[in-house]
Amino acid sequence: MENNVKIARTLVGLTQQQLAERVGVTRQTISLIEKGKYNPSLKLCLEICYVVNKSLDEVFWVEKGE
Numbered sequence: 001m002e003n004n005v006k007i008a009r010t011l012v013g014l015t016q017q018q019l020a021e022r023v024g025v026t027r028q029t030i031s032l033i034e035k036g037k038y039n040p041s042l043k044l045c046l047e048i049c050y051v052v053n054k055s056l057d058e059v060f061w062v063e064k065g066e
Contacts, residue, residue: 002062006034008052023047 009019009030016030023030023044032038033048040048049059 001036001039001060003033003036003060004054005030005048005052005059008048008054008059009034012052014052019048019051022051 009016014022016034017027020027020030024047025044029038029040033040045056045060049056052059
């Protein structure tokens with residue numbers, strides 16, 4: 001699944017480990033989400049958005065057909 005987690009994370013100056021700790025998952029989970037190899041729950045998506053101060057659309061929206 002395409003997303004902008006890595007961009008949003010780096011813009012606020014967080015490492016994968018720091019983001020993982022703030023949302024309650026492992027660094028490996030954040031890595032997989034950023035690579036599009038793990039489809040996070042809506043709850044986890046929202047937690048990530050709260051931490052990086054972005055909307056769900058800004059971080060996770062994918063145009064139809066992508």
